Amino acid sequence: MLKTKLGELKLPNPTVLASGVLGNSAGLLKRIAENGAGALTTKSISLKPQNGYENPTVVELEYGLLNAIGLSNPGIEEFKKELTGLNLDIPVIGSCWGESIEEFPTIAAKLSKYVDAIEINLSCPHTQLRLIGQNPKVVKRVTRDVRSVINKPLIVKLTPNVNSISTVASSAVDGGADIISAINSVGAMAINIETKTPVLGNAVGGYSGPAVKPIAIRCVYEISNEIDVPIIGIGGIITGRDAIEMLMAGASAIGIGTGVLYRNINIFEKICNEIKEFMIKEDYKKIDELVGCAVRN
Numbered sequence: 470m471l472k473t474k475l476g477e478l479k480l481p482n483p484t485v486l487a488s489g490v491l492g493n494s495a496g497l498l499k500r501i502a503e504n505g506a507g508a509l510t511t512k513s514i515s516l517k518p519q520n521g522y523e524n525p526t527v528v529e530l531e532y533g534l535l536n537a538i539g540l541s542n543p544g545i546e547e548f549k550k551e552l553t554g555l556n557l558d559i560p561v562i563g564s565c566w567g568e569s570i571e572e573f574p575t576i577a578a579k580l581s582k583y584v585d586a587i588e589i590n591l592s593c594p595h596t597q598l599r600l601i602g603q604n605p606k607v608v609k610r611v612t613r614d615v616r617s618v619i620n621k622p623l624i625v626k627l628t629p630n631v632n633s634i635s636t637v638a639s640s641a642v643d644g645g646a647d648i649i650s651a652i653n654s655v656g657a658m659a660i661n662i663e664t665k666t667p668v669l670g671n672a673v674g675g676y677s678g679p680a681v682k683p684i685a686i687r688c689v690y691e692i693s694n695e696i697d698v699p700i701i702g703i704g705g706i707i708t709g710r711d712a713i714e715m716l717m718a719g720a721s722a723i724g725i726g727t728g729v730l731y732r733n734i735n736i737f738e739k740i741c742n743e744i745k746e747f748m749i750k751e752d753y754k755k756i757d758e759l760v761g762c763a764v765r766n
């Protein structure tokens with residue numbers, strides 16, 4: 470009943486672990502698979518190890534999380550040890566980024582040996598990556614360069630911090646993207662009024678969780694109106710009802726990041742049960758019947 474497809478990737482259910490939240494070790498990836506996820510995305514990996522920003526890097530606000538971690542990761546040479554021998558029966562998506570445009574194909578080709586699909590992160594709101602992801606021409610070029618060196622499905626992850634996300638999505642598809650994922654976190658900031666300083670070490674960060682859901686729904690709706698490749702809808706998905714809304718906006722699968730921290734590691738199972746309950750009540754037989762139904766109407 471819950472099966473879905475992202476191009477050639479087959480998922481037992483539409484829940485996907487979003488990049489950056491728990492996906493940084495083999496042990497955690499296995500545990501998330503055991504807790505019912507339909508697919509897993511790794512932390513975004515780069516060629517060289519990255520330390521990230523000064524603390525604090527994550528703070529909880531009223532309606533979500535504000536983070537600027539700085540894409541800290543151990544680099545591909547260390548991280549590939551986590552992926553080697555990781556034998557899971559759900560797709561593992563390797564997320565990656567380059568310190569320059571030219572670095573993207575190199576890291577993507579190295580990572581693609583250990584995963585079922587590649588996601589390129591062109592969208593982190595508090596690093597230089599946002600400059601790549603905000604320029605449709607550059608998005609097309611990076612996508613094309615990565616497409617030419619990997620033979621696995623290519624996912625391009627987009628930022629909501631643009632005027633027209635559907636224009637950027639079209640450029641990614643023109644460059645050869647098989648799947649679009651949206652959204653990354655929304656550029657945001659908080660200030661401590663006693664110390665008169667920004668709360669985050671990096672000052673500016675990305676907002677995620679319940680507050681960004683309506684933004685994510687709008688983005689996915691606009692993308693699915695414009696292009697015809699599968700979408701992983703991400704942003705503020707905490708409950709089965711949120712997930713159904715995202716599917717109806719045009720997503721074929723839904724990414725869960727902050728939700729893992731709100732409802733625990735078994736959020737995947739919980740959301741699947743809640744989707745199933747709704748489908749039975751409303752007489753839906755397949756996930757496909759939900760995908761984009763609010764766009765078609």
Ligand SMILES: Cc1cc2nc3c(=O)[nH]c(=O)nc-3n(C[C@H](O)[C@H](O)[C@H](O)COP(=O)(O)O)c2cc1C
Pocket residue numbers: 487488489490512513527534536538540564590626652653654676677678679681703704705706724725726727728
């Ligand atoms: C702590 C944290 C770390 C993140 N790290 C990454 C990352 O490494 N790569 C990436 O593409 N997105 C990263 N994201 C963004 C999430 O994958 C997701 O796109 C965003 O948080 C919106 O979804 P959510 O509301 O379900 O968290 C991160 C988000 C959080 C909260």
